[in-house]
Amino acid sequence: MIVEGGRARRMFGWRRREPYLIPRTLGRIIEGLSRPERAVPQPRRHNPGAVVDCAVYHGGKRRPGLSHYADAAQAARRQRDAFVWLGLHEPDESTMASIAAVFGLHHLTADQAAAAGHRPAAETLGDVTRLVLRTARYVEHEELTATSEVVDTGDVTVLIGPHFVITIRHGAAGALKPVRNDLEARPAMLAAGPWSVAYAVCDRMVDLYLEVAGHVERDLEALEAVAFAADKAPDIAHVYQLKREMVEFKRAVLPLQEPLQRLLDHGVVPDALYPYLVDVRGRLGRAVDRVAGFDDLLNSILQARLAQVSVDQNNDMRKIASWAAIAAVQTAIAGIYGMNFKVMPGLDWQYGYPAVLLLMAVASVVLYRRLKRVGWL
Numbered sequence: 001m002i003v004e005g006g007r008a009r010r011m012f013g014w015r016r017r018e019p020y021l022i023p024r025t026l027g028r029i030i031e032g033l034s035r036p037e038r039a040v041p042q043p044r045r046h047n048p049g050a051v052v053d054c055a056v057y058h059g060g061k062r063r064p065g066l067s068h069y070a071d072a073a074q075a076a077r078r079q080r081d082a083f084v085w086l087g088l089h090e091p092d093e094s095t096m097a098s099i100a101a102v103f104g105l106h107h108l109t110a111d112q113a114a115a116a117g118h119r120p121a122a123e124t125l126g127d128v129t130r131l132v133l134r135t136a137r138y139v140e141h142e143e144l145t146a147t148s149e150v151v152d153t154g155d156v157t158v159l160i161g162p163h164f165v166i167t168i169r170h171g172a173a174g175a176l177k178p179v180r181n182d183l184e185a186r187p188a189m190l191a192a193g194p195w196s197v198a199y200a201v202c203d204r205m206v207d208l209y210l211e212v213a214g215h216v217e218r219d220l221e222a223l224e225a226v227a228f229a230a231d232k233a234p235d236i237a238h239v240y241q242l243k244r245e246m247v248e249f250k251r252a253v254l255p256l257q258e259p260l261q262r263l264l265d266h267g268v269v270p271d272a273l274y275p276y277l278v279d280v281r282g283r284l285g286r287a288v289d290r291v292a293g294f295d296d297l298l299n300s301i302l303q304a305r306l307a308q309v310s311v312d313q314n315n316d317m318r319k320i321a322s323w324a325a326i327a328a329v330q331t332a333i334a335g336i337y338g339m340n341f342k343v344m345p346g347l348d349w350q351y352g353y354p355a356v357l358l359l360m361a362v363a364s365v366v367l368y369r370r371l372k373r374v375g376w377l
Contacts (some may be wrong), residue, residue, distance in 0.1 A: 004185055005365070011092045012063065015262065016086070020117065022111075024237065026273045029292050031327075033219070040146065044355070047068055047069060048095045048098075049201060050088050050089055050090060050091035050092070050095050051069065051086065051087070051088060052087040052089050052169075052176075052177070053085070053086075053087045053177075053180060054067055054068070054069050054072055054084065054085070054086045054087070055067065055072070055084070055085055056072050056075050056076050056079075056082055056083070056084050057083055057084075057186070057190055058079055058081060058082035058083075059081065059191055060186075060187030060188060060190040060191035061187055061190075062184055062187075063075070064065070068082075069084070069086050069099060069102060070102045072084040073102050073103055073164060075106060075363060076163045076164060077163055077365065079356065081191075081193070082163065083163045083164055083165060083193055083194045084163065084164045084165075085164075085165050085166075085180070085194075085197055086164065086166045086167070087166075087167050087169075087176055087180070088166065088167065088168045088169070089168075089170075090116070090169070090170055090355060091113075091168060091369055092109075092114065093111070093114045093116055095114075096110040096111070096113055096114040096168075097110055099166070099202060101160060103159075103166065103206035104161075105128060105159065105166055106125055106126070106128070108125075109125060109130055111270075112130070112157070113130075113159065113166075113168045115155045115170075116154070116155060116170035116303075117155065117170070117250075118132045118155050118157065118172065119132070119134075119223035119255055120132055120133055120134055120255040120256040120258075120259050121259050122259035122260070122262050122263050123324075124266075124268060125267050127159045127161060127162055128159055129159070129160045129161075129198075129263075130152065130157065130158075130159055131157070131158040131159075131160065131198055131201075131202075131259065131263070132154050132155060132156075132157050132158075132259070133155065133156050133158070133201065133202065133256060134153055134205070134207065134252030134253075134256070135153060135154040135156055135169070135171060135173040135174025135182070135252070136151055136152070136153050136173055136174070136208050136209055136249060136253075136346050137152045137153075137154075137172065137174070137203060137208070137212065138150070138151060138152075138211070138215040139151065139152050144219065144222075144223065144238045144241070144242060145238060145241070146235065146238055146240075146241050147241065148238075148241055148242075148245075149245070150216065150219065150241075150245035151212060151216070151245045151246075151247075151248055151249045152171070152172060152173050152207070153171065153173060153248055153251075153252050154169065154170050154171020154172065154173045154174055155170050155171065156168065156169045156170070156174055156176070156198070156201060156205070157169075158164075158198050160195060160197075160198050160202055162194075163192065163194075164194060165194035165195075165197040165198065167197070167201060173208075174204070174205065174208065176201065176204070178204070179197075179200045179201055179204045181199045182200065183196065183197065188221045189266065192270060192272050192273055193270065195269060195270050195273050196273060199273050199276050199277055199280070202260065202277065202280050203276070205256075205285060206280055206283050206284050208284075209252070209253050209284070209287040209291075210283065210286070210287050210290075212249065213287055213290045213291060213294070216246070216249070216294060217290070218243065218295070220242075220297055220298070220301075223238075223239065223242065223301060224297070224301060227301050227304060227308075236302070236305055236309070238345060239298065239301055239302050239305055240302065242255075242298060243295075243299075246291070246295055246310070247295075247296050249294075250289045250291050250295060251293060253284070253287050253288055253291050254288055254291065255293075256284060257281075257284060257285070257288060259278070260280070260281050260284065261281065263277065264277060264281065266351050294315070317377060318376045321376070322367075322368075322371040322376040323377075325367060325371070326364050326367045326368060326371075329360065329363040329364060329367065330360045330364070332365075333359065333360055336357065345347045
């Protein structure tokens, strides 16, 4: 009985302690759940090599730090009147596909932005406007040759969305770092949103057109100065090479008029930036006039040089004909006395040989002076 009672007491005691173990276990579980978890550090994402710069702007000011474009896009969506400016240089298709997924771009827009060599254009697809401009850069050279590169061109695509602007540049010309620096120094302009970047890019490209036009004008003046020089006339190949470079420059400048006018007419440009783009259109018109004038001047120089070559050839032919006429006199006299006839005047004359030589010399001098007087020699 005692054993059984002790066993019963042990069993009873275990049963009495059981209700106290359950709340203690629950308390440990609750304590573990309420304890703050240690934050696991996430690896910092890095932008691809094609990303030149990426920043979020709000109120005309740049938020500090270089953000990954995906993080920047999320930050711009969360804050009103904020936008992200993503600058790219020659991105590949995979990079553009990733960017298109983050910013919600159409795949055709991404494919076109990844390719180079586009013509100036402006089109709107959904809430994204695509603006393409050609870039230009003057290539320094000591003198114009048949292979001189005078103007280097590329292209830049600007994708304008409600909370982002993406600039994609192809080629060495038209770096946009000065555009970003100048625009960040003008917070009132930058506060106008993504279209302020589009205006700044257009303004920069037109300034480059006028700058290149100034350098080319000096080359044309130098070429025109020596076009009719007798001692150092330019080769036609040099003139033709400069004309080819001007054709490339004209393809960059002239087609931009229609897309820029379309943006102004369709009302997609904010009212605050409309006067600025009108000013850009006016300066673009001056650049177009100058380039068209260059083309006409080159055509005139080329035609004049071709005419001068024809005149030089005629002069050469007259000189050749004059000397041939002088030589024909000696040839005629020598041919007559070389026919070996038995009866010929002067064959038995003592002074016949010197007299014939004197006749040849006198005839040559007379012909030379006559041809010299009429300008053939």
